[in-house]
Amino acid sequence: MLKALEIALFGIGILSAGFFLWAAYVSKNENEPFAFRKFINLGLLVFFLSFLIAMSHNILLISIVLAILLSLIIIGLLLLLPFEKKHNYKLAVPSSQIDERDTMFSRRELKGGTEVYEKYYSANKEFQKPDDEFRVLPGLLNPKSSQYNPIHFASAAASFQAVEVFYNEAEVEVKAETKLEVEAEEVSKYIKSWAKKLGAIDCGITLLKDYHVYSYGGRRERRDKQYQAKHKFGIAFTVEMDKAMVDAAPKASIVMESAQQYLESGKIAIQLANFIRNLGYEARAHIDGNYEVVCPLVARDAGLGEIGRMGLLMTPMKGPRVRIGVVTTNIPLVVDEPKPQFSVIDFCTICKKCAESCPSNAISFNDMEEIDGVKRWKINQEACFTLWCKLGTDCGRCVSVCPYSHEDNVLHNIVRKGIKNNYIFRRLALKMDDIIYGRQPVSKEIPENLEI
Ligand code: SF4
Ligand code: SF4
Structure with a gap:
């Protein structure tokens, strides 16, 4: 015995x-x-x-x-088996459209002394002081910023410049003279498979609602243009950001990777939009710097994830470590069901790792609050963007430290399964993540092969 x-x-x-x-x-x-x-x-x-x-x-x-x-x-x-506490969580449906002119990238374009500057700040006095504060800072990819590296910044700029080459292709007339008759189910399946073949990790389709679309354009020649959902469908897809590049955030690798994945998602969006136009149907690609839609909301409603504490789309296998591309269109499609994820909301409620690691304290530590009629978290976009203007990069510490951002492999997928299924496992997994990876994981070095 x-x-x-x-x-x-x-x-x-x-x-x-x-x-x-x-x-x-x-x-x-x-x-x-x-x-x-x-x-x-x-x-x-x-x-x-x-x-x-x-x-x-x-x-x-x-x-x-x-x-x-x-x-x-x-x-x-x-603890891997399903066990959930009672809740009545539903997807929050915004009651109004977001005005792109209020976003930081639009506000950044305003130059002091111009008519458009005066007009905007006389209507939005509360933004003038914080905005004038970031305006005197070096700014993104600026040689005077703290994370400046001439080679890495030039690489990121090259990716952004390549995205701009696509701007003229984002919204063009339908090329084909006749419409090809298509089966909604078949073409939806094809678009998803092809998007993945082109490099997307996931792809979904939603009915386009007004709240998916900016009320007014805010950037470049789109400024003051009024929008409503003019297409019936939104196709959303995600592309992965390289973990090693993200983990060195806020060093220059993060802005290189963001720019590169904006380019990859932009390229796929342009290809999908052109494909649809070639079949005779209207389509618009929404790419970095040229969006008419709020990508995280379209992607969420297309079933690609949930919106978490840091206001980003949390995908099931890569968390927030993705970029989103969207194509809006009138080709007949079959829509996907949104997948409200209480597990993400519950995990974000207890985790707060992004909030603790955020160098500008832009992420809330509170539970979700009612904002514009919708229960959600909202980051302090002024504080976040002001930090970017000091760093010269898009920071990204929050994305790097998020437990959902771990690699997509067997070890982490077992944990993901438990987090999704089980209320108690979630609490245990958070403690384990803190012990194994640290409560405030430190920034890593830029991948060796890119060091210079
Ligand atoms: S770090 Fe934690 S709180 Fe922040 S988004 Fe990720 S899971 Fe949610
Ligand atoms: S990008 Fe940086 S500053 Fe902005 S919310 Fe994330 S951690 Fe905070």
Whole structure:
């Protein structure tokens, strides 16, 4: 009997240690040295403790430790099963359209002393002081900013310049003379598959509502143009941002990666829009700097994710570590159901890791609040953008530290499953994330092959 218990304890010890060593290996490949050390220590601790206790030949001690280990394993497995607290969470539907002129990128375009500047700030006096404060700072990709690196900033600028090449292709007339008769189901399936073939990680379709569309354009020649949903459908898709580039945020790699993924999503949007026009139907590509729609809302309603504490789309497998592209169109399509994710809202309510890591305190620590008739979180966009103007990059610390941003692999997907399914697992996973990755993970170095 004693022999059997010793073997069982030693076997479970080896299995548990094996799990931690595998997790350490995964962490090493993810360039997570902090997590690597933690998993190695845990693995060795479990191995030696189970070995020492098994060798003690004390039947009572061995039985107790075995019972504890088995209970922990069973509880761990049970916590992956669905268990949710009662809630009445529904997707928040905005009651009005967002005015693009109020966004920071539109406000950045206003030059002191011009008629448009005077007009805007006489109607929005509360914005003038904070905006004049960021105007005297160096600004994005500026040589005087704190994260300046001539090579990396030139690379990011090159990606943004390539996006601008697409501007004239975003909204053009239908090219085909006749409309090809299409089956909504087939063409929807085709568009999703092709978007993924072109580099998207997910793609969904929603009915376009007025609240998806800016009330007024705010940038360049679109300023003061009034908008309403002129197409019936919105096709939204996401592209992944490279984890290593994001993890070095707020260093220059973050703005390089943002710019590059704006380019990738812009390219896919232009291809999809041209494809649809070639079939004889209207389509508009919405790309960086040239949006008529609020991309996170379109993507959320197309079933691609949920909006979290930092106001970004939280996708199931990459969290906020994505960029979004949208095409609006009148081609017949089949829409996807939005997928309200209480688990994301619940996790964001307890997590607050982004808020703690935000260098400008732009992210709220509070629970969701009623803002313009909708319960949600709202970031302080002035504080966030003012920091960008000092850094010269788009910061991105919040995206980097978010537990949902971990790599899409077996280890993290087991945790994602538990977080999605189980109210208790969520609380446990947050504690584990804090222990393994740190409550405020530090910024990593720019990937070696890009160092200069
Ligand atoms: S860091 Fe935490 S609170 Fe912030 S968005 Fe991610 S999960 Fe939500
Ligand atoms: S980008 Fe930076 S400043 Fe802006 S909310 Fe995220 S962490 Fe805060």
